[in-house]
Amino acid sequence: MIERHCATAEQTRAAGEEFAALLRPGDVVLLSGRLGAGKTTFVQGVARGLGVSERVTSPTFTLVRPHACSNKHGVATLYHADVYRAGSLAEVFDLDLTELIDESAVALVEWGETAAPVFGEVLTVTLTDDDAGGRHLAVAGALVATRAHALTRWAGA
Numbered sequence: 541m542i543e544r545h546c547a548t549a550e551q552t553r554a555a556g557e558e559f560a561a562l563l564r565p566g567d568v569v570l571l572s573g574r575l576g577a578g579k580t581t582f583v584q585g586v587a588r589g590l591g592v593s594e595r596v597t598s599p600t601f602t603l604v605r606p607h608a609c610s611n612k613h614g615v616a617t618l619y620h621a622d623v624y625r626a627g628s629l630a631e632v633f634d635l636d637l638t639e640l641i642d643e644s645a646v647a648l649v650e651w652g653e654t655a656a657p658v659f660g661e662v663l664t665v666t667l668t669d670d671d672a673g674g675r676h677l678a679v680a681g682a683l684v685a686t687r688a689h690a691l692t693r694w695a696g697a
Contacts, residue, residue: 542684542691547674552578552667555677556585558697559665562690563590563646565614567683568659570652573667578675579650582667583620586648590615598622598650604637616644624651663687 546552563569563586571579580598587596591610599605599622607618621637637658641647649655652664661682668676679691 542679542688542695544677544679544695544697545670545674546578546677547672549578549581552581552675552677553585553588555694555697556582556587557589558585558694560586560589560611561613562687562694563613563615565616565644565646566641567646568641568662569646569648570656570659570662570664570681571648571650571667572653572664574669577667577669579667582665582677583648583650587618587620590618590646592618596620614644615646617646619645619647620650621647621655622650623654 544555546555559582571582573579580596584596587607589611590613592607593610594607596607599620603623604619604621607620609615609618637647637649637655656662663679663683664681666678666680668678670676684691
């Protein structure tokens, strides 16, 4: 597990922006944390790092929002999903989230612990609050081993 602390919302966005440089087309990132933990804030930073020009908000009611990207990483589309309203794993399967993953896209899925069985190798980012109003980000998952060096640099930023 790789960990990073962010004292403010803007630091959480900056961590997301730097995290974007670690992503490759086809990646899935599952985000976990309580309501208000900073999942969407982190996604806003990732979107900024991938060159998304439009405003990024939580897709709670639309479930999935595609965002066109402009970057040097080969990522053409960021899919931002939120499965908070899914009542069961069967409903998550019905969303066909695996169809979002292609060779030119990345997907970030809020409330990702609900969707974990749907995907294979992923990165997970768990966000927790600290007593001072900051956020603790913990990155784990099958892809950590292949990106450990870059993630360690990211954590030390």
